[in-house]
Amino acid sequence: NAGVTQTPKFQVLKTGQSMTLQCAQDMNHEYMSWYRQDPGMGLRLIHYSVGAGITDQGEVPNGYNVSRSTTEDFPLRLLSAAPSQTSVYFCASSYGQAGYYNEQFFGPGTRLTVL
Amino acid sequence: DQQVKQNSPSLSVQEGRISILNCDYTNSMFDYFLWYKKYPAEGPTFLISISSIKDKNEDGRFTVFLNKSAKHLSLHIVPSQPGDSAVYFCAASADFGNEKLTFGTGTRLTIIP
Numbered sequence: 001n002a003g004v005t006q007t008p009k010f011q012v013l014k015t016g017q018s019m020t021l022q023c024a025q026d027m028n029h030e031y032m033s034w035y036r037q038d039p040g041m042g043l044r045l046i047h048y049s050v051g052a053g054i055t056d057q058g059e060v061p062n063g064y065n066v067s068r069s070t071t072e073d074f075p076l077r078l079l080s081a082a083p084s085q086t087s088v089y090f091c092a093s094s095y096g097q098a099g100y101y102n103e104q105f106f107g108p109g110t111r112l113t114v115l
Numbered sequence: 116d117q118q119v120k121q122n123s124p125s126l127s128v129q130e131g132r133i134s135i136l137n138c139d140y141t142n143s144m145f146d147y148f149l150w151y152k153k154y155p156a157e158g159p160t161f162l163i164s165i166s167s168i169k170d171k172n173e174d175g176r177f178t179v180f181l182n183k184s185a186k187h188l189s190l191h192i193v194p195s196q197p198g199d200s201a202v203y204f205c206a207a208s209a210d211f212g213n214e215k216l217t218f219g220t221g222t223r224l225t226i227i228p
Contacts, residue, residue, distance in 0.1 A: 106158030
């Protein structure tokens, strides 16, 4: 199992450019989510999905779009990048079985810089 | 408004001694608490968790204590080993079974050989 994979590892964008951060998992997990990590802020939830076709907003969703067309993939789209989106982005997945907490597995992260 | 707080950005401990990492929370709806460990250039990995119906959970060298009345939890690592050097994040979840986590800001633990 590759677990949770993220591409690219590093990316530099100019203000106003768009891009998609890719996330894939091969564990047949229903629940997937995106977090961003900023200095002094910990990790903050951007968007999450409880299954294919279902997405919802987290704590800091503005400026980001997501979709979940398959169980395996959960891409994060930046429509018009801003310097405030400079951060490290982590994707996570879990079984998402209702009734108890399911351990989340995190990808290695994408470091994004917006100039 | 930081609902999960880790007030110590860093901590240094001698190898073999006990490491104690602290975490405070403000949201009374949190009912599940977790500790994640993170090495540089890697994603966080799950370490240990505790439900609000317990006050202690142990897994090998790691023990988490929960004081609900004080809204405080702590992670004890005994004995500390050089491989424990990492950033430790406290996280909390409301509505037991909900994977939406609120993270603290992290504590960088350095184990001195």
